[in-house]
Amino acid sequence: MSKLAFVFPGQGSQSIGMMSDWGDFQSIVDDSFGQASDALGYDLKMVCQQGPAEKLNQTEITQPAMLAAGVASYRVWLQQGLPAAVIFGGHSLGEYSALVCAQADHHAPEHDIFERPRKLLANRERDLRRQVGSQLRRGRAERDARVALLGNLRDLQR
Secondary structure (H helix, E strand, O other): OOOOEEEEOOOOOOOOOOOOOOHHHHHHHHHHHHHHHHHHOOOHHHHHHHOOHHHHOOHHHHHHHHHHHHHHHHHHHHHOOOOOOOEEEEOOOHHHHHHHHHHOOOOOOOOHHHHHHHHHHHHHHHHHHHHHHHHHHHHHHHHHHHHHHHHHHHHHHO
16 A cells, blocks of 8 residues: 655745636635635735735745645645545645644634644744844854953953
8 A cells, every 4th residue: 555645845935826726626725715814814815816925925924825725735635536645744834734734624614724823823933033033142142252252362462
């Protein structure tokens, strides 16, 4: 028996117009983006379709867009009667799509499938911002310490 893996792309794979031409399966894609939009409180599909790119590329927009695209893709896969994956993976942000698709009950109430990941993504962004800020502060403190040390060494050499 063969095992199927489903791997989801990460942030940076987004583009204006993504997920817009799925033919007979467009309603599944639209439903997935509708669920995400309901959880977010804004029309995510419209941003993905119309942009502008600067808005779609903002982390707080990109992350739920990639999650919705990943979930929609996997739902289309299953709707076609293709075998369910037994292994899920993702590059960076794609790990969230992998987790949702691996654990999700695809018949769950509308908000359930996106509400928890939305909160996780918001926390992820907040934590990344804190980490970057902390690294910048630590870097400044280290620089200041080096400058002070160099100043003391120069004083000793005189």
